[in-house]
Structures are given as structure tokens and as C-alpha cells.
Amino acid sequence: xxxxxxxxxxxxxxxxxxxxxxxxxxxxxxxxxxxxxxxxxxxxxxxxxxxxxxxxxxxxxxxxxxxxxxxxxxxxxxxxxxxxxxxxxxxxxxxxxxxxxxxxxxxxxxxxxxxxxxxxxxxxxxxxxxxxxxxxxxxxxxxxxxxxxxxxxxxxxxxxxxxxxxxxxxxxxxxxxxxxxxxxxxxxxxxxxxxxxxxxxxxxxxxxxxxxxxxxxxxxxxxxxxxxxxxxxxxxxxxxxxxxxxxxxxxxxxxxxxxxxxxxxxxx
Numbered sequence: 001x002x003x004x005x006x007x008x009x010x011x012x013x014x015x016x017x018x019x020x021x022x023x024x025x026x027x028x029x030x031x032x033x034x035x036x037x038x039x040x041x042x043x044x045x046x047x048x049x050x051x052x053x054x055x056x057x058x059x060x061x062x063x064x065x066x067x068x069x070x071x072x073x074x075x076x077x078x079x080x081x082x083x084x085x086x087x088x089x090x091x092x093x094x095x096x097x098x099x100x101x102x103x104x105x106x107x108x109x110x111x112x113x114x115x116x117x118x119x120x121x122x123x124x125x126x127x128x129x130x131x132x133x134x135x136x137x138x139x140x141x142x143x144x145x146x147x148x149x150x151x152x153x154x155x156x157x158x159x160x161x162x163x164x165x166x167x168x169x170x171x172x173x174x175x176x177x178x179x180x181x182x183x184x185x186x187x188x189x190x191x192x193x194x195x196x197x198x199x200x201x202x203x204x205x206x207x208x209x210x211x212x213x214x215x216x217x218x219x220x221x222x223x224x225x226x227x228x229x230x231x232x233x234x235x236x237x238x239x240x241x242x243x244x245x246x247x248x249x250x251x252x253x254x255x256x257x258x259x260x261x262x263x264x265x266x267x268x
Contacts, residue, residue: 001104003034004087008075009042010055016045017268018092023050024268025096029205037081039074047268053081060146063153070159072128073145078136085109090206091129093214095182095266098205103132106175110134112167115179115208117160126171128160129208130179133167141166177203183213186259190252194232197257207262215266221258232257 005026009019019038026036027049036050043052056074063070075089086109088100107113112133114126144166145152156162164171180186186198186207198218200207209215212224222229227245230238235255238244244251 003104006037006087009040014092020047029096060149063149065153068158076138076142078139086134088132093209095207113172116173126164178205180204180207198259200261218259218262223254
């Protein structure tokens, strides 16, 4: 199977350095040859090894919702940048920690394969932070979405649920352990989080960061960009003050030491 990696970047939330780091991590953890594409509205500052392609039209107004990254629906079109065959999509804020050849060897070329979302154990739900699909196979989903974007967004809430439930032919999941969710698989539970740094699961190849905690936060040792970086004892004392982050249990669970392994891997 040809190794094709794609990512998408629009707006100003993520700068070109995110694309450059992602390419660097891919190049260190894959057996060549491979092709790396970024669909973007601004190629300025992206390293020359990345093939920047124009951001596809959305062909509708984005649904008015705070949840779900529905702009990713651009990637479901059948005429995606002239590409063909299976592509491996990666969010810009993933951290690659092991060899990713297996993501091109597992399953069949026509499969749609997602990471498993452990936050909903009673729902067979995938994560689209890292998923593989053949170009054009998801076009029926795109047409369904375009028929009433607001209704689809309200019905499924997250685009990953829409992909999980409506992908033609159904979906598969990556083997257990290949993809780790930082908040779920890496962060220590209270009270161990006050004494030990986040762990890197032994079988993990890629760590994904859905939600508000991103690699820079893991490196700094904070729950999100709005959280102050405090030593363990001061963070614990803040539990009993107005500076507490959420409820008592949330504040205690949200402390984390800096994750050195994230800093070591998340680089150009």
C-alpha cells in the first residue's frame, strides 16, 4: 500500500510549526518512500518537504455548534487534491512515538479505520484524530452532510460520530494499544499524578490529544493554556482557594507534571 499522509490547516489556531513538527515526526518513524500533504489556506512557513495543496471548499456554511470539527468534512470529497487510494489522516497536534508502518499494512485498502474512543465504553465510537480511508469512499457522507449541515451536526454532535456511524461499509479500529489518548491512557490518576509524570504506554505508536489539553500543555505541565503552572504542593493548596480549577475533584485530577517524552518526540 502506498504511504500517503494528509493533514489539514486553516485559520490561525495552529501555525506552520505544527505542520513542520508533524512532518518531522513522520519522517523519523516511517520506512520510506512516503508522501506528505497538507491542505491549507496559507502555505507560508511550511517546510519544503511538505506538498501544500489548496484548502478544499466546504460548499456550505459551518454548522453553528461549539462541538465537532466539521471543517474536516472537506476531506470527504471524491476529488481531493488529485489524490487517489488510501490516505492516513493525522491531526496537527498528535505526537508520534513509534514506527507507523503498521498503519499502512493493517486491514484492506478499502477499509475505513479509526482510533477507538475509550471515553464512551458503551458506544462503539471512533476518533478521527488519526484515521485511514480511501479517497472518495466518504463522498456519500459528504452529500448527506451538505443536504442539511445543521441537522447533521445536531444529530451526531461530533463529526467522528458521523464517520463512525455513516461511513459506507462500516468502520474498523486500529489494534488495541497502537493509539493512546493522552488524558485517558497517559495521565496518572489522583493522587499518583502529584508524584509521577504522565506515562507513555509501551505499545503506543501515536498519542492523540482530543479536547483542550495539547502537546504544549503536556510539556509545560498544565491542564490547558489558561491553567497556571504550579509546583505540586502549591497546586494542592489551591484546591481550597478561589483559584481552584473547577470542582475539588477536577482540580485534584487536573494536576500533571511535565511530560518529558512529549517534548522529546514533538519536534521537527
